[in-house]
Amino acid sequence: MPTAGKSNSGETKGGCGLVGFGIFWTLFSSIFVVAGLWMAWKTFSVHGWRETPCTIERFEIAADPSKNPPFRADLLFHYEVDGTLFSGTKLWANKEGSDEFEDLSEIRERLCQGPEGMMPTHAGSRSECRVNPANPAEAALLPGGQGGIWGGLAFALFGGVFVLIGVALIWGGLGKANTSVSSRSGSGKRQASPAIVGILFLIFGGVGLGLLFGLVVPKAKEWWSMRQWSPVPAQIVWSRVVSKNSDDGTTYAVDMLYQYGFKDRSYLSNRRDLMGGSSSGHAKKQAFVDAHPPGTEIQVFVDPGKPWRAVMNREAGWWGLLGLFPLPFILIGIFGVRGIFKKRSAPAGHPSPSAPSPQSASRLTRTGAVPAMPSGSWVRIGHVPFAGLVFLLIFAGIWNFVVWGPMRNSGIADGFGFLFFLPFALIGLAVAAAVVYSVLSLFGPKFEIQMEDSHLARGDSTPVRWRRSGTVHPSQFALYLVGKEEASYRNGSSTSTATSLFYEQLLFETTVPIAMDQGHVELRIPSDAMPTFHGKSNRLRWFIVLRAVVSRLPDIRGEREITVRVPVKEELS
Structure with missing residues (x-):
């Protein structure tokens, strides 16, 4: 039966749920912003200390597996402030040492470089x-550990996305929750302006590019250079399994310190592979350690240009998938921005004062997001597009493979690393749930509808036919003729769209299975119906809507747009 308006409590509830999830997501993501800013500020505060010339007397690396971290700088340097001589022993102001011997070796070798080459001693x-201006007795040779200000800001930007x-x-949830109000009062739900959405897509793509060139490309270059590293014999100094405890549980890593020689010099390193890290599963790692006790002869690969750099295993392993990780961010950014420009550049429909021909009305109808209803042809309605399902399946597979593979096997499931990857894991689960929902829809009934004429003048009638395929029977079936009015207006930088239901007529409804299999109903356009109109800011649109309730499977709801036109003179005579 016709109606002048209709509220949608389901959309209101869905909007409230979306708002709640958005609040949770925002608060959770804010942790990364705060953590990144804190990291940047902590390093920046040390950068504010006064730079002072100093003389290094000793720089050795102490290795003690009983301490955490196991590698520390045995350092002594002297400096002078306002005529007073001071001594310092700190390498970093806010860091005691490192879990990686290579980090300290890199710094020591760099400081040993003199104007005429490598110095024999430090x-x-x-x-x-860096000297603390408030306490000249406190000084550090370096302002901070790896990462520093830019690392913290990048982490904050990453969380900001x-x-x-x-x-x-x-x-979006607030706008959706207001749908029932907009249907009655005409007040539109708020939509972000194209500029704001475009900036969001640009930031999303920028994060992908940042991950690509800031993490993936450097690691890929290092992995490629490792192929040229020289294999040399080495001997294990210590071999153990170290544990890392956090609120998320305990993870484990193999820690092997080995000694090797290169060009008449002896070096130490504990780098095992390209990325390092820890993961769950103690038994397998302990078995590896038991098979490589201290004194075991092994082969390692040494960087000829920087022989203090060595690695036991130069294969990429699971981390080879890391190259795919920025891809979804970049694609979303590119296609998002492309879609906005394409939408803005698309010509708006400007209807003629006279009645449009069926061909021109069809062209205007197809500018909308809902497919137009062709005349005389059977068309599928309410189905899941196969191409969309394949894309969703591939996207979900790549995303979850890239995220969950390294999390489980390469040691980022510990503590803060787990927290860092949790949003990506949640996105992966959501996409996987969408795949499951779409796959379940494939097992439901399929409906097709046919209209002899989908470009109708006011007062015209035409039969609407339907037919069902598949073994599953819906419990309820209905066909509607629906008219919607859309009005868009700008308020500052925001674009608001009011959508109201100005007409709804129930054409057919049944709970009898045999009546759902196939049938037809006569569709008559009201003689006083408002014709289809596609303007720049206002649109009047008509739809054939099919709804089917399916037990234990996703319900079916589909619509096809038709054209209602003003009769021409020949039709009136």
């Missing part, structure tokens, strides 16, 4: 240290 080498996503979810 004694007497000159450098710059997810905060924006959360804000967008809240914004």
Whole structure:
């Protein structure tokens, strides 16, 4: 039966749920922003210390497996402030040592470089240290550990993208919750302006590019260079399984310190593979350690240009998948921005004062997101597009393979690493759930409808036929003729769209299975119906809507747009 308006409590509830999830997502993502800013500020505060010339007297690396971290700088340097001589022993102001011997070796070798090449000893080498202006007795040779200010800011920016996503979810949920109000009062739900959405897509793509060139490309270059590293014999100094405890549980890693020689010099390293890290599963790692006790002869690969760098295993392993990780971010950014520009550049429909021909009305109808109803042909309605399902399946497979593979096997499931990857894991689960939902829809009934004429003048009638395929029977079936009015307007930088239901007529409804299999009903357009109109800011659209309730499977709801036109003179005579 016709109606002048209709509220949708389901959309209101869905909007409230979306707002709640958006608030949770925003608060959770804010952790990354706060952590990144704190990391940047902590390093920046040390960068504010005064740079002072200093003389290094000793720089050795102490290795003690009973301490955490096991490698520390045995350092002594002297500096002068306002005529007073001070001594310092700290390498970093906010870091005691490192779990990687190579980190300290890199710094020591760099400081040992003199104007004429490598110095035989660190004694007497000159450098710059950082002195606390509030306490000149406190000084550090370096302002901070790896990462520093840019690493913290990049981490905060990374979290900021997810905060924006959360804000967008809240914004969209608020608009969806107001759908019932907009249907009655005409007040539109708020939509972000194309500029804001475009900026969001640009940031999303920028994060992908940042991950690509800031993490993937450097690691890929290092992996490629490792193929040229020289194999040399080495001997294990210590071999053990180390555990890392966090709120998320305990993870384990193999820690092997080995000694090797290269060009008449002896070196130490504990680097095992390209990425390192820890993961769950103690037994397998302990078996590897038991098979390589101290004194075991092994082969390692040494960087000829920097012989203090060595690795036991130069294969990429699971981390080879890391190259795919930025791909979804980049694609979403590119296609998102492309879609906005394509939408803005698309010509808007400007209807003629006279009645449009069926051909021109059809062209205008196809500018919408809902497919147009062809005349005389059977068309599928309410189905899951196979191409979309394949894309969703591939996307879910790549995303979850890239995220869950390294999390489980390469040691990022510990503590903060797990927290870092949790949003990506949640996205992967959501996409996987969408795949399951779409696959279940494939097992449901399939409906096709046919209209002899989908370009109808006011007062015209035409039969609408339907037929069902598949073994599953719906419990309820209905066909509707629906008219919607859409009005868009700008308020500052935001675009608002009001959508109201100005007409709804129940054409057919049944709970009898045999009546759902096939049938037809006569569709008559009201003689006073408003014709289809596609303007720049206002649209009047008509739809054939099919709804079917299916037990234990996703319900079916599909619609096809038809054209209602003003009769021409020949039709009136």
